[in-house]
Amino acid sequence: MKNNNNSSNTKLILLHPYIQKQGSSNRLWLLVFISFFTLAFLVTLIYTRESTTTTNATVAISATVSGLGNTQLPTTVINTLLHYSSKSNDSLHMSYSELKPISDVLRKCSSPCNFLVFGLTHETLLWKSLNHKGRTVFIEENRYYAAYFEELHPEIDVFDAQYATKRSEFKEIITSVKEQVRNECRPVQNLLFSECKLGLNDLPNHVYEVDWDVILVDGPHGDWPEAPSRMSSIFTAGVLARSKKGGNGKTHVFLHDFGGEVEKLCGKEFLCKENLVEASETLGHYVLERMDENSFQYCKNQTLSTASSSSS
Template identity: 75%
Template sequence: MKNTNNYTKLILLHPYIQKQGSSNRIWLLAFISFFTLAFLGTLIYTRESSSSITNVSKTSIVSSSSSPSPVSGLPVNVINTLLHYASKSNDTYHMPHSDLKPISDVLRKCSSPCNLLVFGLTHETLLWKALNQNGRTVFIDENRYYAAYYEELYPEIDAYDVQYTTKRSEMKELLASTKEQVTKECKPVQNLLFSECKLGLNDLPNHVYELSWDVILVDGPRGDWPDAPGRMAAIFTAGVLARSKKGGNPKTHVFVHDFGGEVEKLYGNEFLCKQNMVEESETLGHYVLERMDENSVQYCKNQSSSSSSSSSMASSSS
């Protein structure tokens, strides 16, 4: 009889072999997971870094754009072209290039947004609006129909009319009475909206008194005959607005056109002050006034000498 036990084969799978195979798979899975996590981490970090760089770039752009820059935003060659054609106009009363250039230079350097106030609607009205492209430009004129016509023709123009109560023939009397009221109604620092000073314009729109004007141009009203309003009130008002400004740059550039005129030179030196003059020609006076204390009672630092020189000028002109 054959012993079947001698031919029986028993195959056992040792537990170690099973564990070894499972362990290899676990290590492989762990290895893949590690690199997957590493890849995702690298991807997230790269995105965050690029986002940070983008944010920094945007911040730099915003910071640079918020810094003072030329208010007009126009290239220099465009500005020069506008000045050239404006000065070559066939209009009888156009400004020469020598007058346009100083005003343009100040507007170009004025920090944005620049506030420009202009007395008079003239041949250069559209030019001032264009040069002060990113700022606020307001025009004041004595002719309500002309102001309305201009606004209808050019809706972007911000123009208002004002009723002047002065006469050019009263130039000396108005000067004397204003100096007598320097500590009362005609103070150099005040809110003209509530003023009773004869030379103070108190019927302008409210925002004209609230805005801090960086540049003021006096190129109106008319003063060619005795009953014409003259520029006495405009020059006085410009001086008060400049000294009474609440915010922004403490300095205000005030230009007086037709500076060779008797009223323009006399009132300019009296209420804008000769020591504030930075440039003068036969047709343009350029003053720079600074904000003053509300308790001030003198228009000029050396008021006595200024007054005597103005009085002698007035006497010699009579």
């Protein structure tokens, strides 16, 4: 009976193949999981390599510039700054061929160099860095953006300006200004007290007192009919250059978007063709000389310029 009972209590244990398959499946999923993240890591590494290189270079350059104190920027630093600025993904950035002439003039500028820029752009921090030992001031039409940018970059001097012009009226405004050339719109004056429609007279007092060595007109933005365009900034740049009281008697004025209709006409009328030393489709480089306060003619061939513009 005991044998029968023992026999009846004997249990048969079978190992189902599923158990082995389940272990293999787990290893397979683990392999897939590791492969997926390895692939994702490689893709991310390849995609971000250029961005990381640019970021690291920018940080290294900024640290180098900050550590230079009052010494002149080395040529390698300047060239690196120009390279990475011209390679930006921003569609509105300047090309290397546009940046280089401005950089060359800033390098040759007597120290400290006074640099006035109309417009906050992709190159704002670049201009501040290139004029390492000098004074760099920016004029921006959007007061909210000016305040935001200055809060973001406290080392940048930004002032907002109110433009009372419309691009759709630029021909009428220029005609009116030329009629007032012996009064409110004369080429040599203190714009702080001017009532000329194209003169910016709401900037801080010291902006009018500085003898600017280099002026870049790269703002305001916009070429739609209601936009202020660059009439006032071009006119103001011309008056500031001619009205210098001291320092170097010459002022370099750069006009960006040189091929625009407003830029072409205002450049011809207020910066003058005889002062144009270099030009491309997008950048004009003028050199203006200080003028006598009794001068009432922007260009030597002002009469010819007026006749040709009116006939066109």
